[in-house]
Amino acid sequence: MLQFQRGDESAFDKLVGRNTGKVHALVYRFLGDPGMLEDLTQEVFLRVYRTVERYEPAAKFSTWLYRITANLCFNVLRKRRRMHPLSLDVAESDDGDGYHRDVPDARSAAPGDGLDEREMRRKVSDAVASLPDNQRVAIILNKYEGKSYEEIAEVLNCTTMAVKSLLSRARNNLRNALVRYIRT
Amino acid sequence: MSAERLGQSDFEDLSAFVDGELPDDTARRVERLVVDDPAWREARRQLQAVDEMLDLWRAPAPPADLARRISRQVRLSGHRSPVWVRVVRIAAPLAAAAAVLLAVMLTRAPQTSQPEGRNVAVQAQPLPKVPAGDSLVADALAADNLDFFQDYDVLSDYETLEALDRLERGGTL
Numbered sequence: 001m002l003q004f005q006r007g008d009e010s011a012f013d014k015l016v017g018r019n020t021g022k023v024h025a026l027v028y029r030f031l032g033d034p035g036m037l038e039d040l041t042q043e044v045f046l047r048v049y050r051t052v053e054r055y056e057p058a059a060k061f062s063t064w065l066y067r068i069t070a071n072l073c074f075n076v077l078r079k080r081r082r083m084h085p086l087s088l089d090v091a092e093s094d095d096g097d098g099y100h101r102d103v104p105d106a107r108s109a110a111p112g113d114g115l116d117e118r119e120m121r122r123k124v125s126d127a128v129a130s131l132p133d134n135q136r137v138a139i140i141l142n143k144y145e146g147k148s149y150e151e152i153a154e155v156l157n158c159t160t161m162a163v164k165s166l167l168s169r170a171r172n173n174l175r176n177a178l179v180r181y182i183r184t
Numbered sequence: 185m186s187a188e189r190l191g192q193s194d195f196e197d198l199s200a201f202v203d204g205e206l207p208d209d210t211a212r213r214v215e216r217l218v219v220d221d222p223a224w225r226e227a228r229r230q231l232q233a234v235d236e237m238l239d240l241w242r243a244p245a246p247p248a249d250l251a252r253r254i255s256r257q258v259r260l261s262g263h264r265s266p267v268w269v270r271v272v273r274i275a276a277p278l279a280a281a282a283a284v285l286l287a288v289m290l291t292r293a294p295q296t297s298q299p300e301g302r303n304v305a306v307q308a309q310p311l312p313k314v315p316a317g318d319s320l321v322a323d324a325l326a327a328d329n330l331d332f333f334q335d336y337d338v339l340s341d342y343e344t345l346e347a348l349d350r351l352e353r354g355g356t357l
Contacts, residue, residue, distance in 0.1 A: 013251075013255045024250065029243055037244075041246070042257055120240055124240055128238075149203070171195075174238075179230065182230055
């Protein structure tokens with residue numbers, strides 16, 4: 001990044017090459033929208049390219065990249081909510097009756113039984129998608145990017161205590177959403 | 185024993201314990217509770233299960249040529265002009281607009297200036313018509329810079345429209 005900041009354009013290619021997969025996965029997990037995946041991944045790097053002068057070496061490049069990605073995804077989500085104010089506020093229930101089952105349901109199959117891995121993956125992605133934005137970002141950075149509380153705090157511009165609380169609430173929400181699939 | 189028995193603060197500690205983010209003394213306390221307390225043990229087990237479920241959710245790999253395409257596309261659309269070019273781009277239209285405005289003001293100044301000491305009623309009287317030739321310089325400037333005005337949305341300025349109208353009627357345009 002510093003090489004690119006000093007004007008070495010070939011360094012930008014290396015930077016894109018090294019980080020495309022990471023940004024691609026992040027955008028996918030933040031938004032869960034394969035349709036916009038490549039465009040948004042490109043948009044992240046366009047922002048990096050255009051704001052290279054503002055990068056301060058004090059911050060880790062990955063933190064800066066995650067912050068750009070998170071902000072871009074937040075903007076997309078905000079626009080979506082403005083266009084479809086109801087669709088994201090009320091998540092679909094599994095049974096279509098409007099109730100979210102936070103406790104094991106006697107009517108449902110035993111945890112994991114009858115669910116193939118693809119279905120289970122969808123349950124998990126739905127559960128993550130239903131989290132509030134900052135909880136979702138926190139859990140994605142923690143779980144899939146292996147980021148420490150300090151790094152997540154830098155991305156979200158908050159304290160490590162706030163990250164601790166966000167992650168705990170995210171896990172509690174995920175547990176409630178997925179508890180019926182947990183084997184006893 | 186229900187895992188829900190844990191309060192929010194306890195659950196936060198357990199969650200941070202799983203992440204290895206607790207200070208040593210708190211981590212030891214939580215470790216002990218997980219061993220001794222069935223509610224803590226159950227909550228720990230559930231967190232572990234959720235974590236394993238999250239492992240199932242894998243992101244798709246990007247197309248092999250995506251990085252190359254992004255590099256190329258970003259260079260095409262993201263290229264920044266040198267600072268001096270950006271400054272000229274902003275300053276040139278402003279300078280031209282200021283010049284036009286100044287020229288218009290200078291040519292119109294004699295028409296609007298009134299001798300001191302006149303009363304309000306006299307000042308409110310309509311000004312005499314000035315021959316078109318007097319503002320010809322400003323009108324010609326407006327006509328010459330028509331493209332510029334269109335580009336920068338200055339054409340809505342009444343004076344400019346009026347000038348163009350005069351030129352058109354006079355057969356100059």
